[in-house]
Amino acid sequence: MPPDNINAMIEPFDKLTVLVIGDFMLDRFIYGEVSRISPEAPIPLIDISREVLQLGGAANAVKNISSLGGKTIAVGVVGDDWFGKRLTCLLEDAGINVDGIIDCKDRPTTVKTRLIAGNQQLIRFDRENRDPIDADLVDVLINFVEQKIDSVDVILISDYNKGVITRVLLERLVSLNKKYNKPMVVYPKVDPSFNYKGVTLLLTNQDSACSVTGIKQINETSLRNMGHWLLSHLEPQNVLILHGRKGMSHFDEKGNVTQIPNTLKESRNITGTIDTVAGLISLSLPVCKSEIHTTLHLATVGMTIVSRKAEDRTVTRQEIIQTLKEI
Numbered sequence: 001m002p003p004d005n006i007n008a009m010i011e012p013f014d015k016l017t018v019l020v021i022g023d024f025m026l027d028r029f030i031y032g033e034v035s036r037i038s039p040e041a042p043i044p045l046i047d048i049s050r051e052v053l054q055l056g057g058a059a060n061a062v063k064n065i066s067s068l069g070g071k072t073i074a075v076g077v078v079g080d081d082w083f084g085k086r087l088t089c090l091l092e093d094a095g096i097n098v099d100g101i102i103d104c105k106d107r108p109t110t111v112k113t114r115l116i117a118g119n120q121q122l123i124r125f126d127r128e129n130r131d132p133i134d135a136d137l138v139d140v141l142i143n144f145v146e147q148k149i150d151s152v153d154v155i156l157i158s159d160y161n162k163g164v165i166t167r168v169l170l171e172r173l174v175s176l177n178k179k180y181n182k183p184m185v186v187y188p189k190v191d192p193s194f195n196y197k198g199v200t201l202l203l204t205n206q207d208s209a210c211s212v213t214g215i216k217q218i219n220e221t222s223l224r225n226m227g228h229w230l231l232s233h234l235e236p237q238n239v240l241i242l243h244g245r246k247g248m249s250h251f252d253e254k255g256n257v258t259q260i261p262n263t264l265k266e267s268r269n270i271t272g273t274i275d276t277v278a279g280l281i282s283l284s285l286p287v288c289k290s291e292i293h294t295t296l297h298l299a300t301v302g303m304t305i306v307s308r309k310a311e312d313r314t315v316t317r318q319e320i321i322q323t324l325k326e327i
Contacts, residue, residue, distance in 0.1 A: 007324075009287050009294065010317050014069035018282045019148060021075040021141065021173070022058035022158030022165055024101065025110035025128075026087050029054070034117045046117050055090055056112060057275070058158035060313055064279035064302075065156075066094050067314040073148050075100035075141055077133060077164050079109035100144045104137065110162050132166045142172050155182050156282045158275075159189040167194050174198040183285040187278045192233065200285065201292075202236040203278055209241050227251035238292065240281075242274060250296055260296050262303060276306045276315055 032046040055063045062072045074096055078084035080103045087109055091098050110128040114121055133141075141164075149155070155177060159165035170186075171194075177184055178198065186196060187203035190212045196202055206217055213229040215222055223241070230239045231251055239251040247262040277299040284295040301323055305315045 007321060009284055009298065010068075010320060012287050013283050013317065014071075016153045016283055016286060017071040017073065017151060018065050018154045018156050018279075019073040019075060019145065019152040020058050020062045020065070020156045020158060020282075021100075021145065022061075022156075023110060023160040023162035024055075024059045024062075024074070024076040024078055024087060025057040025112065025160070025162065026059075026083055026090075027054045027056035028052070028111055028113040030113065030115050032115075032117055044117065044122070046115065046122075053086060053090070054313070055087070055094075057110070057160045057162070058156075059087060059091060060275040061156060061158050061279045061282075062091065062096055063094050064276050064314045065283060066096055067316050068279065068283055069317060070279075070283045072096055073100060073152060074098055075144055075148075077102050077104050077107060077137065077141075079103070079107050080105045081109055083109035083111050083127075100141075100148070102137065102140060104133075107131075107133075107163070110160075128162055130161060130163050132163050133169075135168070138166060138169045138172070141169065142176070145173065146176060149176060149180050149182065152182060153286045154282045155184045156278060157184065157186040158278065159186060159191075161189045165189075167191070170194050170196075183282075185278060185282050185285070186236070188274050190230065190234070194234075197235040199236040201238045201240060201281065202230065202234065203240045203242070203274070203281065204230075205242045205274060223249060224251075224257055227257060228255070240296065242277065247300065248277075248296065250293070252292075258293060258296075260293075260300055262300055273303045273306050273313070276302045276313065280315070 029052040031050050032048040034044040035047045036045050038045045062074050065072050088098050107129045112126050114124045183200045185201045186199050190204050209226050213226050215226045227239050241249045248260045250258040280299045280302045281295050284298050288294045302315045305319045306313050
């Protein structure tokens with residue numbers, strides 16, 4: 001059950017600024033109905049009824065922070081194409097400053113397209129370039145962060161393995177932050193060749209943690225081994241592993257392990273919930289300071305709300321307050 005003081009914790013969100021750097025992308029949903037089988041091949045013919053474009057990855061985290069009342073500084077790369085312009089417009093429509101979003105002629109905007117017939121997703125196809133960005137682009141992004149870092153409260157690094165968060169970029173971000181000592185959250189990809197020492201919280205999902213550690217999640221012991229491996233080998237201050245509908249597990253530097261159950265009783269879609277969790281944690285870390293478990297309880301409430309939604313993957317303060325009355 002979330003702590004009683006969560007309402008007080010939410011109140012200061014509108015006074016906080018989060019710098020979000022990482023993989024900005026679009027989620028594209030194409031909806032329709034199966035009309036018949038194609039005469040050209042044994043595949044269904046879909047009559048398209050509507051198409052929806054939503055902010056994804058780092059862009060979804062930014063939108064979550066904004067919907068919670070926080071201010072954001074968005075830093076990332078999009079392609080010099082129609083999708084990139086559309087992504088930028090969606091951010092601007094949400095009241096987000098896009099001065100740190102760089103148009104790149106050599107890379108397409110990352111777009112994940114899902115074709116849905118009835119209530120069934122039939123296929124997903126991705127348009128992307130996962131090659132690491134070059135050194136010149138790293139310099140541009142770091143220089144922008146250096147100009148803004150003194151005015152932010154938290155740094156959120158959204159790494160979806162689309163090439164923006166390189167080993168060099170992360171090292172330079174961590175090194176730059178040593179002077180300012182801002183809370184720093186990294187999610188969801190984990191790369192064992194990266195140096196996460198100095199990161200406040202490394203947030204990932206169970207599949208990624210299993211892949212990196214080589215430990216199969218069988219029982220509570222294997223889960224503990226997984227978390228402790230990430231702590232000892234990568235050296236962040238905290239590790240948080242999300243288990244989808246099962247909740248999350250927190251590991252700290254002292255070796256303490258805390259299981260935080262999920263509060264959701266029904267779920268339509270867990271897509272994008274990690275962006276909601278990352279946004280909520282980023283806003284609440286400066287408020288809670290050392291009381292990180294209060295932050296994590298709040299994150300489970302946000303996960304509950306966004307999992308009930310068919311399309312929108314954001315949460316508001318009003319929704320959090322209402323949900324707290326229900327659980």
